[in-house]
Amino acid sequence: MYRHLLGAIALTALAACAGGDVVRKTPPEGYLQDAPARVAAIDWSTAQTVEVALSEYAFTPAVLTFEAGKPYRLLLRNDGSSAHTFASMGFFQAIAAQKLVSGAGEETLPYIESIEVPSGGSKELYFVAARAGSFPLECSVFLHDAFGMTGEITVR
Ligand SMILES: [Cu+2]
Numbered sequence: 001m002y003r004h005l006l007g008a009i010a011l012t013a014l015a016a017c018a019g020g021d022v023v024r025k026t027p028p029e030g031y032l033q034d035a036p037a038r039v040a041a042i043d044w045s046t047a048q049t050v051e052v053a054l055s056e057y058a059f060t061p062a063v064l065t066f067e068a069g070k071p072y073r074l075l076l077r078n079d080g081s082s083a084h085t086f087a088s089m090g091f092f093q094a095i096a097a098q099k100l101v102s103g104a105g106e107e108t109l110p111y112i113e114s115i116e117v118p119s120g121g122s123k124e125l126y127f128v129a130a131r132a133g134s135f136p137l138e139c140s141v142f143l144h145d146a147f148g149m150t151g152e153i154t155v156r
Helices: 002-017 035-040 089-093
Strands: 022-024 048-055 058-060 063-066 071-078 084-087 095-102 105-108 111-117 122-129 133-138 150-155
Touching (some): 035 095, 048 063, 089 111
Parallel strands (some): 048 071, 063 150
Antiparallel strands (some): 022 111, 084 111, 095 105, 133 150
16 A cells, blocks of 8 residues: 555656656566566667557547567657557556657656557657557547547557
8 A cells, every 4th residue: 555655756756857758767567577688689770660649539540460489660759639658557558668758858667557649749659569469559648539439450
């Protein structure tokens, strides 16, 4: 209970400095504990770019597929008029993230729960896919998932 409370306080503090992103510097339970070694083993010049547009109320494309062992640059672009998030805990637990780049700078080796993209803005996530599976994707802004802002991510 006490541990959970501390975790919640730490998360709130981190979220406040990262422009709406929920990111931690040490791997929470369920995340890849060996992410730094996986990131170090990759030739990042071979990263394939995948672009996803966020808008009211959709991800385009809404179905994403990545191959385990391959590096990617996921470019999240908000074409809408309000902030949206790219939230998929299962997916974030299945990857080793090298860095999350935004206009404000970059976070290296982030353990991500949610990425927020402001209206008109973009963020880039460099990651290597690791664990196979299918994971639900949603925008965590109130009611956006109910309006259809959902998707699915597969790592194979
Ligand atoms: Cu949204």
